[in-house]
Amino acid sequence: MKPIVVTFGDAAGIGPEIVAKTFADTEFMEQYPAFVVGDLGVMKNAAARWGSSLVVKPIFAPEEYAPAVRRMQVVSLSGLPADLRHGEISAAAGAAAFGAIRQSIEWANDGRVSAICTAPIHKEALAAAGVPYPGHTEMLADLSGTSDYGMMLANPHLRTLLVTVHCSILDAVRKLSVERELQVIRLAHRSLQSMGIAQPRIAVAGLNPHAGEGGLFGSEDMELIAPAVAQARQEGIDAVGPLPGDTVFMQARKGRFDIVVAQYHDQGLIPVKLLGVEDGVNVTVGLPFVRTSPDHGTAFDIAGQGIADPSSLKTALATAHQLARSSSAAAI
Incomplete structure (x- = not known):
């Protein structure tokens, strides 16, 4: 299996800290080895502060990576200023974060890495840098030439896949269609099958309260969602x-369903995150390669304080290994 790359995230957030803490966990890294792409100076500083004698070694390509105990190997793409302030939006940090992601996608497209695990980025920093994407999901899809994709959030208790992602509530409603609903239901089915669930049980959440209550609270559920579900069943x-939506996630958590198709960002993410971000992982499904991420953001409010928890990044990296192995086995 080709190596797995971890992007360092927004340098003004907790990304470098949780990456350093993860790589400093020798027992974990022996099971789930990886290398980092980002800023060498930032990662050396993070290792010195939070890596507990972790050695940082520069490499220049994925092919140079060789797993080694207590060694973080970094492909450096940027030269961020040493005085970059934690917890503040920075165009330079946004540009560096995007550069690391873009390079990782190029490697994945060329088959030089088997998976990408991304540390958190900040959307305002991306915008300040002129990056034309609102988040990871959109840039991963566009730069890999993927049109049939989705954001899946998962933890040991619940999985959810989103119909719409990074947009306003008004735009989310406008983007709903029978075609899009059916596309995501099919994607949920295929994705869970690729994860080893032969007959996935899929629940589709309604948009309106009580799933529209027969049209009393809006017609979208009857006109857009129900026909797509009927077609999927056919x-x-x-x-x-x-x-x-107020009960479907509870039913899934109790084991009735394997995944919930949610209509918009917060409908799907709040239940997963309420159950604990430390065990959560974001998986972009439908891509030609594996991509995972922690189930949290840059946490500017605690950045640089040394108190960030790397648990979700560890879960994401472990999941990337598991999915990459499954993909490699399926290709044989």
Whole structure:
């Protein structure tokens, strides 16, 4: 299996800290080896502060990487200023974060890495740098030439896949269609099958309260969601819905469903994050390669204080290894 790359995230946030803490965990890294792409100076500083005698070694390509105990190998792409302030939006940090992601995608497209695990980025910093994407999901899809993709959030208790992602509530409603609903239901089905669930049980959350209550609270559930579910069932997909959003996640957590298709960002992410971000992982499904990420953001409010928890990044990296191994085995 080709190596796995970890992007260092926004240097003004907790990304470098949680990366350093993860790589300093010798027992964990022996199981889930990886290298880093980012800023060498930033990662040396992070290792010195939070890496507990972790050695940082520069490399220049994925092919140079060789797993080694207590050694963080870094492909450096930028030269961020040494006085970059934690917790503040920085165009330079946004540009550096994007550069690391873009390079990782190029390696994945060329088959030089088997998976990408991304530390958190800051959307305002990306915008300040002139990056034309609102988040990881959109840049991963565009730069890999993928049109059928989605954001899946998962923890040991719940999985959810989003119909719309980074947009306003008004725009989310405008983007709903029978075609998009069906596309995401199919994607949920295929993705879970690739993860070893032969017959995924898919719940589709309604948009409106009580899934529209028969049209009393809006017509979108009847006109857009229900027809897509009916079509999916005709195709042999075990999908049900629309189901009320205030109870469907509870039913999934109790084991009735394997995944919930959620209509918009917060509908799907709040339940997963409420159950604990330390065990959560973001998986971009539908890409031609594996990509995972922690289930949290840059945490500017605690950046630089040494108190960031690397648990979600560890979960994301472990998941990247598991999915990459499954993909490699399927290709044989």
